[in-house]
Amino acid sequence: MSNRKPYIREVKRTWWKNNPFYRFYMLREGTVIPLIFFTLALTAGLLCLVKGPEAWQSWLNFMANPLVVAINIVALIASLFHAHTFFGMMPQVIPVRIKGKKLSTGIIVLGQWFIVAVISLLALVLI
Template sequence: MTNRKPYVREMKRTWWKDHPFYRFYMVREATVLPLIFFTLCLTFGLGCLVKGPEAWQGWLDFMANPVVIVLNILALAGSLFHAQTFFSMMPQVMPIKVKGKALDKKVVVLAQWAAVAAISLFVLVLV
């Protein structure tokens, strides 16, 4: 056996801050944090809806808090940012071919946004 120590490269906790690609990746992945809050709010809202009018009104009052409104706006911005980055990657990951030719990337991305708009409009009409 040898007495040599193996080389261990030092890795700082903030290594990702030095590279734009990793910084962008970390920001994209951090968009989940406000979405967790939003999901928890909706879950508790459903629970309050089941409990009765008083609980529902309490939840509505909580949702009217300016801090909660700001967090929900952040969640919306984060989800739109996440969707935009996902939609822009999709033509590269899964190219769609029609009659043997790949569709233009812009067409695929715009089709996805059109689907989001159509589904959102459908949900708004239902409500």
């Protein structure tokens, strides 16, 4: 056994603030916080729908609260930001090749946004 004391580097709670890459990473990962509220509110809405008209109306009244609307707008912006960063990384993670040629990253990203737009339009038409 060695009597030497191992070097343990001190890591502060704000270690990520010193590097722009890590600040951006923490911002991206922080987008989940408003999405948690949105998911819980949506789940509560489904439970209220099952319980009956009175519970459903109380949930609708809750969702009409200006603070809840503001949080949902923040959640929408956060999810769009998260999607933008995810779609930007996708061509690097999974390069698409067609007939041996690597597809342009711009085409892949635009294709993903096109699919999001089509699905959103379908949801609007069906609802």
